[in-house]
Amino acid sequence: MNKFLIFTLLLCFLTDPILSIVQLSSISSSFPDTPARFTKGLNGSVICGDLWVAEPLDACSPLLDEVEDGGDESANIVLIMRGNCAFEEKIRNAQEAGFRAAIVYDDQLDHNLISMMGNPEGLWIYAVFVSNTAGETMRENARGVGGECCIISLVDETAWTVLVISFISVLAVICLLVSICFTVNQWRNCQETRTTAVDDKVVDMLPRITFGAVNLIDPIGETCIICLEDYKHGESLKVLPCRHVVFTGFHSSCVNSWLTKGATFCPVCKHDVRARMASSVK
Incomplete structure (x- = not known):
């Protein structure tokens, strides 16, 4: 524009x-x-x-x-x-x-x-x-x-000059209105994105595990799927309520950012975390 x-x-x-x-x-x-x-x-x-x-x-x-x-x-x-x-x-x-x-x-x-x-x-x-x-x-x-x-x-050249100035003024007003509408639409999209993100309280309810703990029942991978960095011994991980062939955890900070900034699904299986959490609470 x-x-x-x-x-x-x-x-x-x-x-x-x-x-x-x-x-x-x-x-x-x-x-x-x-x-x-x-x-x-x-x-x-x-x-x-x-x-x-x-x-x-x-x-x-x-x-x-x-x-x-x-x-x-x-x-x-x-x-x-x-x-x-x-x-x-x-x-x-x-x-x-x-x-x-x-x-x-x-x-x-x-x-x-x-x-x-x-x-x-x-x-x-x-x-x-x-x-x-x-x-x-x-x-x-x-x-x-x-x-x-x-x-x-x-034509009257003075009248033509007034016409051109009027046209430019109207065009400027139209462009201003379009810019305002675009800004409002972007704001609404941001609001919708924020409302579709997973609530912080729900994210806090996710179970935590410690990488390298000997009492883990299910096997876990060695790399965070979100940041693609290997886990370090004793690092705190969070687990999503999904069922995979191989159990997958994520860095706590990675999954917090993933779910609270717009995503509502598991990055591996794409299942909605909110629905899974609701069913697990029931």
């Missing part, structure tokens, strides 16, 4: 849901993306505008083409390739050039979408990350003026 909890929490924090999509009007295609964690969020709204290709493509230096800020109704969006510098530097250069949004695409094939990290201070534009395939497709079809591109928010 602990491993499952850790894995679920890591999955929630490290895996980013698809909160928005990029839609390119010129080819009527949509691409999944993940919003940057350090820029402005759309929170359920849409931003549309002309799609430009950054020059230089990696946007690691000031962009050569500056655009006019047309407001929310006519925003300009820039396409940037990942690599060579930090995400924050790319987005700041895009903002300085007058763009209202930036789309950063992966420079490697078959990579998972990630959430870009950076310092949010002074940033007010929106930024998303898309795959290499999506980025190259948009790059081929970007037209600048007249090439409309939209970034569409599928």
Whole structure:
């Protein structure tokens, strides 16, 4: 259960849901993306505008083409390739050039979408990350003026964050309840084990013999079946009320531990000691 909890929490924090999509009007295609964690969020709204290709493509230096800020109704969006510098530097250069949004695409094939990290201070534009395939497709079809591109928010990101936190909280409560139930069940099992053990008084009633005594009527082995150690002359042994071909005794300490810690039967013949003792008392 602990491993499952850790894995679920890591999955929630490290895996980013698809909160928005990029839609390119010129080819009527949509691409999944993940919003940057350090820029402005759309929170359920849409931003549309002309799609430009950054020059230089990696946007690691000031962009050569500056655009006019047309407001929310006519925003300009820039396409940037990942690599060579930090995400924050790319987005700041895009903002300085007058763009209202930036789309950063992966420079490697078959990579998972990630959430870009950076310092949010002074940033007010929106930024998303898309795959290499999506980025190259948009790059081929970007037209600048007249090439409309939209970034569409599928859900309110704030509401999604609250949902994730709520899910984790509920999961933690469930795991806590399961742990409590498991602990209680273990305690009950221990209690049942203790109640099925032979009572100390019954164990004290078992007959004792001394190993090596000359007055023993029945023959006895030389090794304790429980600890597998040979008896020593004059050692005190206890005898269970069982009938064997060869009479068997046990070290007193061994049989005491055997019967009072859960076992109720003879380690040799498996007969219940309590039943034997009850019948012998009658």
